[in-house]
Amino acid sequence: GNSVTQMEGPVTLSEEAFLTINCTYTATGYPSLFWYVQYPGEGLQLLLKATKADDKGSNKGFEATYRKETTSFHLEKGSVQVSDSAVYFCALSVGGTSYGKLTFGQGTILTVHP
Amino acid sequence: DADVTQTPRNRITKTGKRIMLECSQTKGHDRMYWYRQDPGLGLRLIYYSFDVKDINKGEISDGYSVSRQAQAKFSLSLESAIPNQTALYFCATSDLQGVDTQYFGPGTRLTVL
Numbered sequence: 001g002n003s004v005t006q007m008e009g010p011v012t013l014s015e016e017a018f019l020t021i022n023c024t025y026t027a028t029g030y031p032s033l034f035w036y037v038q039y040p041g042e043g044l045q046l047l048l049k050a051t052k053a054d055d056k057g058s059n060k061g062f063e064a065t066y067r068k069e070t071t072s073f074h075l076e077k078g079s080v081q082v083s084d085s086a087v088y089f090c091a092l093s094v095g096g097t098s099y100g101k102l103t104f105g106q107g108t109i110l111t112v113h114p
Numbered sequence: 115d116a117d118v119t120q121t122p123r124n125r126i127t128k129t130g131k132r133i134m135l136e137c138s139q140t141k142g143h144d145r146m147y148w149y150r151q152d153p154g155l156g157l158r159l160i161y162y163s164f165d166v167k168d169i170n171k172g173e174i175s176d177g178y179s180v181s182r183q184a185q186a187k188f189s190l191s192l193e194s195a196i197p198n199q200t201a202l203y204f205c206a207t208s209d210l211q212g213v214d215t216q217y218f219g220p221g222t223r224l225t226v227l
Binding site (some may be wrong): 004034041042044045046049089101102104105106107114 | 118138147155156158159162172175196204206208216217219220221
């Protein structure tokens with residue numbers, strides 16, 4: 001079946017530090033890959049996505065590259081801010097009978113200190 | 115106003131009680147989903163509906179039922195609540211064009227005593 005594995009959290013960083021959150025996946029077919037972010041007390045919102053191998057998704061200074069050879073979609077940001085403190089979810093979607101359904105990783109809590 | 119709303123936002127109930135969580139959306143999307151979120155487990159799909167007449171079980175549907183009353187409304191019911199259904203529940207929507215991008219409501223925190 002399909003699955004997503006994220007690095008264990010929580011992750012605690014100082015403002016302006018470099019961020020990497022690892023994400024690897026197992027999927028049948030050719031999935032689309034996503035990062036969703038959940039700010040405190042809110043629902044999830046799409047941060048970025050990539051739909052085919054070697055695509056790079058980017059938004060708000062965050063980037064992730066779809067690596068088919070390593071089945072990975074790691075999230076990076078060069079300089080984090082306190083406002084980036086949130087829970088980050090990696091997710092995938094495949095076609096066929098699963099079309100439109102997302103499979104999520106367990107989430108990684110990020111805390112950024114001033 | 116929010117595009118996807120959920121009521122109630124918080125609910126405490128007792129074992130054995132029936133409870134309904136409601137979701138409404140103004141995005142005009144055909145597809146709606148119910149997830150539960152548990153610490154360390156991410157989000158897991160309970161039920162999903164691709165249109166008013168199409169309802170499907172997700173990976174953890176046991177103990178839950180749903181009703182799609184209209185394109186804009188999708189309700190989740192716990193017929194006889196049990197403590198391990200204590201969780202954060204999210205409704206989400208998507209449309210046919212951007213089917214992979216889902217829009218989430220703010221969540222309902224349910225506690226079953």
